[in-house]
Amino acid sequence: MDNTVPSRTQELIYEMTVGEVMTGQVVTVEPDTSMNDLREVMRSNRISGAPVICDDRLVGIISLEDFINWLAAGSRDATVADRMTQNVTTIYEDEPLVRLVSRLDQCGYGRLPVLQRDDDRLVGVVTKGDIIDGLMRKLEIGYQEEEIRRFRASHVFDDIIADQTTLMLRYDVVGNDFRQAGSGATRLKKALGRLGTAPQVLRRIAIIAYEAEMNIVIYTEGGQLQAKVEAGRITIEANDHGPGIADVQQAMTPGYSTAAEWVRELGFGAGMGLHNIKGCADEMSLDSAVGEGTRLTATIALPGKAE
Amino acid sequence: MILKDIQRELDADLLVGQDNLDLAIEMACGADLLSDVLAFAKSGALLLTGLTHPQVVRTTEIAEIKAVCFVRGKRPLPETLALAEEMGLPVLCTALPMYEACGRLYRLGLPGCSQAGEDR
Numbered sequence: 543m544d545n546t547v548p549s550r551t552q553e554l555i556y557e558m559t560v561g562e563v564m565t566g567q568v569v570t571v572e573p574d575t576s577m578n579d580l581r582e583v584m585r586s587n588r589i590s591g592a593p594v595i596c597d598d599r600l601v602g603i604i605s606l607e608d609f610i611n612w613l614a615a616g617s618r619d620a621t622v623a624d625r626m627t628q629n630v631t632t633i634y635e636d637e638p639l640v641r642l643v644s645r646l647d648q649c650g651y652g653r654l655p656v657l658q659r660d661d662d663r664l665v666g667v668v669t670k671g672d673i674i675d676g677l678m679r680k681l682e683i684g685y686q687e688e689e690i691r692r693f694r695a696s697h698v699f700d701d702i703i704a705d706q707t708t709l710m711l712r713y714d715v716v717g718n719d720f721r722q723a724g725s726g727a728t729r730l731k732k733a734l735g736r737l738g739t740a741p742q743v744l745r746r747i748a749i750i751a752y753e754a755e756m757n758i759v760i761y762t763e764g765g766q767l768q769a770k771v772e773a774g775r776i777t778i779e780a781n782d783h784g785p786g787i788a789d790v791q792q793a794m795t796p797g798y799s800t801a802a803e804w805v806r807e808l809g810f811g812a813g814m815g816l817h818n819i820k821g822c823a824d825e826m827s828l829d830s831a832v833g834e835g836t837r838l839t840a841t842i843a844l845p846g847k848a849e
Numbered sequence: 850m851i852l853k854d855i856q857r858e859l860d861a862d863l864l865v866g867q868d869n870l871d872l873a874i875e876m877a878c879g880a881d882l883l884s885d886v887l888a889f890a891k892s893g894a895l896l897l898t899g900l901t902h903p904q905v906v907r908t909t910e911i912a913e914i915k916a917v918c919f920v921r922g923k924r925p926l927p928e929t930l931a932l933a934e935e936m937g938l939p940v941l942c943t944a945l946p947m948y949e950a951c952g953r954l955y956r957l958g959l960p961g962c963s964q965a966g967e968d969r
Contacts, residue, residue: 552873553873556851556871638871720902724904724907728910728911745892749888749911752908753884808902808904809883809884809905810882812882812884812885814882818888
């Protein structure tokens with residue numbers, strides 16, 4: 543079931559470019575280098591092949607295999623140009639790794655020269671090993687960043703010594719302002735994400751906050767959205783100052799809505815909002831008094847060590 | 850499949866996201882009701898919709914939608930495009946109606962959110 547969800551490595555081969563993993567310093571030879579000299583170039587640099595460059599242009603590639611074939615053929619006087627492979631398969635430095643993998647697969651070579659996109663100049667060489675090294679480096683960095691973020695989050699709850707620690711985040715919501723609607727929920731999501739909230743929990747909180755914020759925007763003159771973060775749980779509270787809900791039970795019924803036509807045209811007001819909130823929350827309560835206001839409270843338990 | 854495959858199959862214009870043509874898309878959902886997107890779409894899905902206002906982009910951020918495709922030849926409002934650019938959300942635009950756009954992608958092997966694995 544999980545095979546439809548890409549692993550971080552799978553994502554990385556789409557995100558990372560050839561330029562990020564290639565070797566930039568490349569030993570090259572010229573077409574009129576003799577095959578005898580090539581042996582010394584390969585030996586002293588411990589390489590098994592080299593791109594052939596003439597007037598800044600890549601004209602071919604010469605490998606250990608070409609060299610052995612030359613020896614086997616009697617090692618008569620020859621230049622690199624005589625024995626090299628022309629029509630070289632190349633790759634641009636800005637292409638994603640996934641394309642490099644498939645090209646290496648297609649052509650069967652172990653390495654490809656890397657060219658700069660605008661002028662086709664050789665900027666490096668890339669091998670299968672470089673791909674692995676590059677991915678490992680990136681995963682390592684990602685792991686460290688994750689660690690730092692965790693530390694920051696735990697800092698709030700573990701390093702502050704108190705019987706109870708509460709973090710309160712509050713966002714003002716302007717009524718009837720559809721342009722800004724949802725900005726409170728998106729900012730809240732970002733903030734809680736930075737605090738290291740688990741993705742599954744974060745998504746549920748974001749949906750609750752967003753639906754609650756939309757309700758304030760659609761039905762009221764304005765209010766506040768707030769999140770109370772404590773050890774073990776997060777509580778979302780949405781408050782407004784009217785007009786209030788006459789029949790709370792009816793309002794909770796899926797599909798029941800009093801939204802105006804313009805709200806429905808925007809893809810909201812189908813009577814699913816409160817139902818969605820209930821589905822995402824571990825606990826939910828709705829208190830309302832006509833003419834006074836409405837208070838919606840939704841709680842989500844945080845998984846993990848805090849109990 | 851990747852975003853480029855989807856663009857080709859739907860004969861769609863890419864309005865935002867030239868750098869994201871290789872973005873992997875594993876599932877999709879079609880909806881003209883944003884509450885349904887919040888309730889049923891999974892993290893990482895492609896959204897097909899006929900709604901064109903900026904709330905669509907905000908909803909994609911909350912629901913962790915990876916890319917959006919406007920159907921029925923609807924062009925998004927300028928503020929919608931501006932918000933999508935700001936958030937780095939790839940935006941496609943196809944002349945196909947909702948049912949046909951969804952049908953073509955489904956035929957191509959792109960599953961719906963209820964079939965795809967648990968979201969992360």
